[in-house]
Amino acid sequence: TLIITEREKRPAFDIFTYKLFFNSMNSKHLKTLYTSGALLDNLYSRDYQKIFLDHNIKW
Known part of the structure; x- marks a missing residue:
């Protein structure tokens, strides 16, 4: 299950x-x-x- 945060409401980050x-x-x-x-x-x-979850990196 993916974590849903306020971050998702922001625009996409730049290149x-x-x-x-x-x-x-x-x-x-x-x-x-x-x-x-x-x-x-x-x-x-x-x-x-x-990607964070796949690499077992904690928030």
């Missing part, structure tokens, strides 16, 4: 954030990056929440 997200997937610090407030504020779609 820079999209690239930052996927580029950070290979980072050894990805868990820290994903759980930082600044990055989380830009990752609010269901698809991205699914």
Whole structure:
């Protein structure tokens, strides 16, 4: 089950954030990056929440 949040009501994030997200997937610090407030504020779609769940990363 995907987590539904207020983030879903916001507009889609821009391509820079999209690239930052996927580029950070290979980072050894990805868990820290994903759980930082600044990055989380830009990752609010269901698809991205699914990626978090698939990688067992907690909100």
